[in-house]
Amino acid sequence: MNFWRVLWSMVGKDLRIEWRTKQLFISSLSxxxxxxFLMGLVLYGSGNMTRFADAGLLWLLIMMAGxxxxxxxxxxxxxxxxxxxxxxxxxxxxxLFYARVISHLLFVAVMExxxxxxxxxxxxxxxxxxxxxxxxxxxxxxxxxxxxGAMLTSLALTSSLREILVPLMxxxxxxxxxxxxxxxxxxxxxxxxxxxxWWAVIGAYDVLFLGLPGLLYDxxxxx
Amino acid sequence: MKKWQWTLISLLGIGMIVSxxxxxxxxxxxxxxxxxxxxxxxHVASAIVAFTAFGITALLGLVFLVRKQxxxxxxxxxxAEIGMVYTTFVLISGSIWGDAVxxxxxxxDPTLTTTLILWFLYLAYILLRASITDRERAAKVASVYGFxxxxxxxxxxxxxxxxxxxxxxxxxxxxxxxxxxxxxxLMFSFVVFLGLYAVILWISTMMAKDRDxxxxxxxxxxxxxxxxxERVGS
Numbered sequence: 163m164n165f166w167r168v169l170w171s172m173v174g175k176d177l178r179i180e181w182r183t184k185q186l187f188i189s190s191l192s193x194x195x196x197x198x199f200l201m202g203l204v205l206y207g208s209g210n211m212t213r214f215a216d217a218g219l220l221w222l223l224i225m226m227a228g229x230x231x232x233x234x235x236x237x238x239x240x241x242x243x244x245x246x247x248x249x250x251x252x253x254x255x256x257x258l259f260y261a262r263v264i265s266h267l268l269f270v271a272v273m274e275x276x277x278x279x280x281x282x283x284x285x286x287x288x289x290x291x292x293x294x295x296x297x298x299x300x301x302x303x304x305x306x307x308x309x310x311g312a313m314l315t316s317l318a319l320t321s322s323l324r325e326i327l328v329p330l331m332x333x334x335x336x337x338x339x340x341x342x343x344x345x346x347x348x349x350x351x352x353x354x355x356x357x358x359x360w361w362a363v364i365g366a367y368d369v370l371f372l373g374l375p376g377l378l379y380d381x382x383x384x385x
Numbered sequence: 386m387k388k389w390q391w392t393l394i395s396l397l398g399i400g401m402i403v404s405x406x407x408x409x410x411x412x413x414x415x416x417x418x419x420x421x422x423x424x425x426x427x428h429v430a431s432a433i434v435a436f437t438a439f440g441i442t443a444l445l446g447l448v449f450l451v452r453k454q455x456x457x458x459x460x461x462x463x464x465a466e467i468g469m470v471y472t473t474f475v476l477i478s479g480s481i482w483g484d485a486v487x488x489x490x491x492x493x494d495p496t497l498t499t500t501l502i503l504w505f506l507y508l509a510y511i512l513l514r515a516s517i518t519d520r521e522r523a524a525k526v527a528s529v530y531g532f533x534x535x536x537x538x539x540x541x542x543x544x545x546x547x548x549x550x551x552x553x554x555x556x557x558x559x560x561x562x563x564x565x566x567x568x569x570x571l572m573f574s575f576v577v578f579l580g581l582y583a584v585i586l587w588i589s590t591m592m593a594k595d596r597d598x599x600x601x602x603x604x605x606x607x608x609x610x611x612x613x614x615e616r617v618g619s
Contacts, residue, residue, distance in 0.1 A: 313533070317526050323516040327509060331530070334505040335537050337498075338544035363544050374536065378529050381450055 168253050172261030177268070179238070186238065187269060190231035194277050197223055202284035217347035220281055221303065221340055227277065228270045228307055229329055235266060236315045236324070245319065255383040256376040262312040263305075263372070270304050295350045302364045303343035309371040310336050316382050339367045397580045404570075404577045412570040421485040426570055428478040430578035431471045432500075438468030438582060439507065443535030446528030458524040459593040460586065461531065465510050467585055472504045495545040502541055506534045520597070 180186055201219060239245045251257055278300065314331045318324045333340075342363035349356030408426045415422035445461035479497065480490045491497065510531055517523035563571070 314530075317530055318513065320519060320522055320526075321513060321516040322518070323512055327512055327516065330505065330509040330512065334502045334509070334541075335534065337502055338537075338540050341544050359547060363540075363547075367540065370536070370540070374533060378532070381525050381529055 165253050165257055168251050168257050169261050169264070172248070172251075172257065173265045173268075176235075176261070176265035180265075180269070186231055186234050187272065189234060190227055190269070191273055191276060193230050194223065194227035194273060195280070197226060198277065198281050198284050201281075205285065212348075213351045214344070214348045216285065216351060217344045219285075220278070220347065221343050223277065223281065224270070224274060224300075224304070225307055225333070225336070225340070227273055228266075228304070228311065229332060231269055231273070232266060232308075232311045232315055233325060233328060235262075235269075236319075236328075240319075249383050254380075256379040258383060259312055259316070259375050259379045262316075263309050266308045266312060267305060270308060271301070274300055274304065292350055292353070295355055296347070299343060299346045299350065299361075299364070302361075302368060303339060306339045306364060306368045306371055307332075307336055309368065309375065310339075313371065313375040313379075316379075319382075336367075338363050342367070394584060397577065397584060400573075400577045400580065404574050407570040407573055412566050413564065415567075418486055421482060422567075424478050424482045424485075426574040428475060428482060429571060430574040431474040431478065433575055434578050434582045435468045435471035435475055435503070437579065438464045438471065438586075439503070439531075439535065439538075441586075442468065442507075442510075443531045446531040449524060450528050455524075455597065456590070456594065458528070459597065460590045461528065462514060462524075463589040463593050464586055465507055465531065467582060467589070469504070469507050469511060471582075472500060472507065475500055476504060495542065498545045499538070499542045502545075503538065506538075510534065520600075 201223070239248075248258055249255060278296075311328070311332055314328055314335070315324075318327045318331070321327055342360040345360040346356040346364065349360075404426075408423055412423070412426075414420050442461045442465040445457045445464065449455075449457040449461060479500070483492070483497075484490050510527060513530060514523050514527045517526060
């Protein structure tokens with residue numbers, strides 16, 4: 163079997179499980195909704211917040227929700243040792259990493275479709291300014307976060323401190339991504355595209371963390 | 386320990402005393418900061434040790450992945466722990482200096498931010514190792530993580546630098562922005578600190594090796610005992 167067929171069957175498996183149970187999506191989304199509600203509550207709307215704080219909060223929200231669902235997905239894969247069975251794939255094992263990235267990207271993207279408009283309503287942020295750039299930065303930022311997350315959850319697979327270790331590794335490692343995404347998003351909220359250098363940071367980060375784990379994954383996947 | 390090893394360690398001890406003399410007595414106070422500048426000799430030297438230690442961790446992790454010899458992994462593990470201690474020193478001494486000179490304990494300056502992120506990254510490294518019971522798995526995972534973290538550090542530093550900062554750049558491409566006596570003192574403390582790092586690395590690696598060997602022996606004994614019990618029981 164070639165790489166692409168394996169990849170799509172792995173992604174299809176994740177989507178089918180999710181479609182039948184809806185467990186991951188519902189739990190992560192309710193967690194994210196709760197966060198939005200709490201932010202709105204403690205900040206009393208965002209009338210007194212700067213655009214920068216707006217963008218920063220939005221990205222923290224997305225990353226928290228993404229992290230939550232990463233952990234949940236990871237749990238699902240550990241049931242009955244499914245992750246060990248998956249290492250028998252008849253092709254390069256990096257396929258496991260890319261399948262994980264794609265299916266997780268889909269989950270988080272769907273979550274963002276609900277979350278971002280809701281965030282703008284609850285906190286009174288107007289994001290009707292420019293949908294194109296906002297969607298682009300959300301997509302690029304999410305790809306980077308999901309890639310580094312997929313990598314780190316497989317690293318911490320057998321650790322007994324998994325739940326705390328994954329965030330402890332993800333957030334420091336994704337500082338460039340977070341800074342870039344926040345800078346760009348706050349510029350977009352003010353009506354311009356933002357500095358090219360921050361787009362470059364996000365892009366470089368995406369390339370780095372989509373490429374590097376693919377090369378190193380063989381070492382991690384052998385159990 | 387052998388005689389030449391004792392000699393080297395004694396020399397290092399004398400060097401450290403000389404370094405104290407240079408730091409506190411021989412080197413001049415700075416024009417604006419006065420005596421506060423003396424923190425620099427400790428602070429910068431600690432930073433050099435911390436970066437060296439983390440670099441060595443990343444490098445030896447790769448060597449372990451390729452060669453699969455335990456000694457590289459033991460050394461990488463120990464080096465990360467030493468680096469962690471020195472990063473803590475850097476953060477604390479920097480904070481004290483910052484309070485005296487900048488009038489604030491902490492700012493979101495690029496160098497400070499990167500150092501703090503570094504601290505968190507290697508805290509995760511140490512926890513990751515400690516929380517995986519299978520030794521081979523722990524070694525592999527930690528090597529991969531150490532390598533990724535090391536690659537990410539320049540990216541982190543660059544991205545935080547684009548926020549601009551106030552950290553003084555004492556060492557630039559043009560050389561040192563300091564009077565000669567201060568440069569000598571700083572150089573001397575680099576040498577002494579790196580020497581101390583090498584000694585700690587060496588002793589701790591031996592200890593880590595002994596600990597691992599002891600665990601292996603214990604495992605062997607346990608298996609042998611289990612086999613014996615089985616035979617006697619049947």
